[in-house]
Amino acid sequence: MRAAVIQEHGEPLEIEDVSYPEPAPDQVVVETEACGVCRSDWHAWQGDWSWIGAGVPEGQILGHEPAGIVSEVGEDVETLEAGDRVAVPFHLGDGTCPHCREGRANNCETVLPLGLSEYSQGAFAEAFAVREADFNCVKLPEEVDFTEMAGLGCRFMTAYHALADRADLRPGDWVAVHGCGGVGLSAIHIAQALGAHPIAVDVLDSKLERAEELGAIETVNGADVDSAPQEIKKLTGGGADVSIDALGIAETCQNSVNSLGTRGSHVQVGLTTGEEQGQIDLPVDVMTMQEIDFHGSFGMPLVRYEELFRLIAKGTLEPGKIIGETLSLDELPETLASMDDYETVGIPVVTEF
Ligand SMILES: [Zn+2]
Ligand SMILES: [Zn+2]
Numbered sequence: 211m212r213a214a215v216i217q218e219h220g221e222p223l224e225i226e227d228v229s230y231p232e233p234a235p236d237q238v239v240v241e242t243e244a245c246g247v248c249r250s251d252w253h254a255w256q257g258d259w260s261w262i263g264a265g266v267p268e269g270q271i272l273g274h275e276p277a278g279i280v281s282e283v284g285e286d287v288e289t290l291e292a293g294d295r296v297a298v299p300f301h302l303g304d305g306t307c308p309h310c311r312e313g314r315a316n317n318c319e320t321v322l323p324l325g326l327s328e329y330s331q332g333a334f335a336e337a338f339a340v341r342e343a344d345f346n347c348v349k350l351p352e353e354v355d356f357t358e359m360a361g362l363g364c365r366f367m368t369a370y371h372a373l374a375d376r377a378d379l380r381p382g383d384w385v386a387v388h389g390c391g392g393v394g395l396s397a398i399h400i401a402q403a404l405g406a407h408p409i410a411v412d413v414l415d416s417k418l419e420r421a422e423e424l425g426a427i428e429t430v431n432g433a434d435v436d437s438a439p440q441e442i443k444k445l446t447g448g449g450a451d452v453s454i455d456a457l458g459i460a461e462t463c464q465n466s467v468n469s470l471g472t473r474g475s476h477v478q479v480g481l482t483t484g485e486e487q488g489q490i491d492l493p494v495d496v497m498t499m500q501e502i503d504f505h506g507s508f509g510m511p512l513v514r515y516e517e518l519f520r521l522i523a524k525g526t527l528e529p530g531k532i533i534g535e536t537l538s539l540d541e542l543p544e545t546l547a548s549m550d551d552y553e554t555v556g557i558p559v560v561t562e563f
Contacts, residue, residue, distance in 0.1 A: 212563060213335030214542050216270045219257035223334075223543040228271070231282075231331070231339040238290050238343040239282035240298065243356035245333040246275030247542065247558040248364055249391055249457075250300075252549040253481065254326050261487045266326060273334030273560075274300035274325040275364040277356040280347070281337060289344045296347040297362045298333070298340055300324045301509040305345030313513030315346065316371070324363075334542060336563045348515050351523065358530030360559045361396060362518070364509070366529045369396035369456075370518055371510035372477045373404065377452040381405030386442050386450040386469045387426075389457030390417035392557040393479055395532050397454050399424040403526050406452070409445060411438050411465070416555050424531060432465070439468035449474055458482045460490045467492055467502065475503040538562035 211230050214223040231239050251272045259265050266272070280294040290296070302322045303315030310318050322341060325332020332338060340346055350359055361367075373379045385401040387394045390412040401408040402425030409428045410421030418429040428445050432438045443449050449471025455463040458480020467476045482488050497504065510518075521527040534556025537545055545558050 211336035212539060213271045214273070214539055216255060216266065216268050216272065218268055219255065223255070223272075223546060225539060228335065231337055233282045233284040233339055234341075235284045235286040236342050237284045237339045238280045238287055238347065239337050239339050240276065240278040240296060240333075240347075241281045241337045242273070242276050242333045242335060242563055243278045243561070244276065244360040245273045245560050246360040246364060246392065247545055247554070247560065248275055249549065250274065250326065250364070250481070252546055253483065255546060256484065258484055259481065264323070264326065267328050270325070270328060271331040271335050271338070272325045273332035273338070274323060275360050275557075276324075276333035276338065277350060277359040277362070278333070284343065287343050290347055294347075295350040295352070295356070297350055297359050298324060298347055299367065299509060299512060300326070300364045302330060302341050302346050305342040310345065312511070314511040316509035316511055334539065334560060346512075348512065351519060354522070355530065357536060357559050357561055358533060361392060361529050361532055361557050365393040365557060366396045366532065367510040367514070367518060368479060368507065369393050369400050371514060372454060372479050372507040373397060373400055373452070375510075375514070376505040376507040377475045377477050379404055379406050379452055383407065383451035384409065384446040386411060386453040386466065387421075388438070388453065388455050388462040388466045388469075389480065390414075390421045391456065391552070391554075392532060394454070394456035395420060395424055395556060396529075397456055397479075398426050399531055400527060401425070403521070409442055409450065411442070414552065420555055438465045442469040443471070446471065448472075451475070452477065455480050460486050463490045464492065467497065467504070470500075470502050472500045473502070474500075475505060477505045477507050479507050532557050534558045536561045
């Protein structure tokens with residue numbers, strides 16, 4: 211089958227013929243119908259995250275935002291059969307550790323991120339295997355479109371958990387979103403759907419325009435102002451209630467914290483680059499005196515999908531609105547490379563394999 215394979219970190223992916231996955235007893239094989247292209251793929255391709263023991267080797271198949279159809283079923287799998295339509299959350303849990311038993315695969319003690327570990331080859335391929343498939347696969351409602359659901363395994367659900375669970379967002383809250391890539395745009399759409407007032411911050415007007423279409427009440431182009439946090443404090447009359455770093459560089463993280471008013475909540479969604487290697491200076495005294503919370507947020511507990519699907523069925527949330535261009539596997543190497551310059555708008559989705 212065809213797959214996009216890392217040759218060398220930072221060098222173009224190559225489309226190769228690789229063997230079709232054989233399901234282990236706990237696994238299913240899913241034929242990929244759609245798979246989002248995410249900044250996490252770009253990070254892994256660059257060779258980032260070795261500082262948290264999470265780098266991928268050369269020869270890796272990336273791709274962690276898939277939706278597809280179950281094709282092969284391991285002998286121990288009980289709840290899935292060939293033909294089932296599924297989305298696969300990127301944080302594949304073991305299903306047995308204390309966190310998984312609470313439905314929190316995102317905190318699993320032996321988490322294997324799909325496509326982001328040499329032990330878990332990803333979905334930029336005609337098919338891929340899913341460990342502990344009964345636990346990890348999320349069945350899609352019949353009516354939803356695969357392409358529109360491609361963000362459900364990563365960015366859309368990540369933004370939902372960040373806002374609804376970690377920040378405990380309330381209607382009327384001001385929410386500053388720093389970085390309007392796929393997860394940032396998802397956060398803006400979700401924030402407005404939940405009755406909050408999103409402010410979009412980016413340095414590219416194309417992304418800010420998309421953010422406005424998705425419900426941003428205000429936009430701040432960080433390249434046009436002296437200080438994005440000061441601008442946000444002016445717009446909100448004292449500071450945002452919730453602020454998200456949806457990118458993961460020192461500047462957006464610090465800007466996010468500095469955008470908050472007293473008792474505000476910062477949510478860190480982006481993981482850092484080779485520049486920061488996970489270390490960022492923060493204004494700790496101000497955070498202490500103003501009782502500012504700093505939340506980490508990673509993926510979403512699987513038990514939260516039910517609520518997410520309800521909101522999608524009601525039309526409150528429309529994940530398809532965040533989707534950008536669709537492309538073929540052959541176009542993927544170029545699209546990934548274009549992320550060096552943050553050029554992609556919305557979530558690009560591979561739909562032809
Ligand atoms: Zn992702
Ligand atoms: Zn676990």
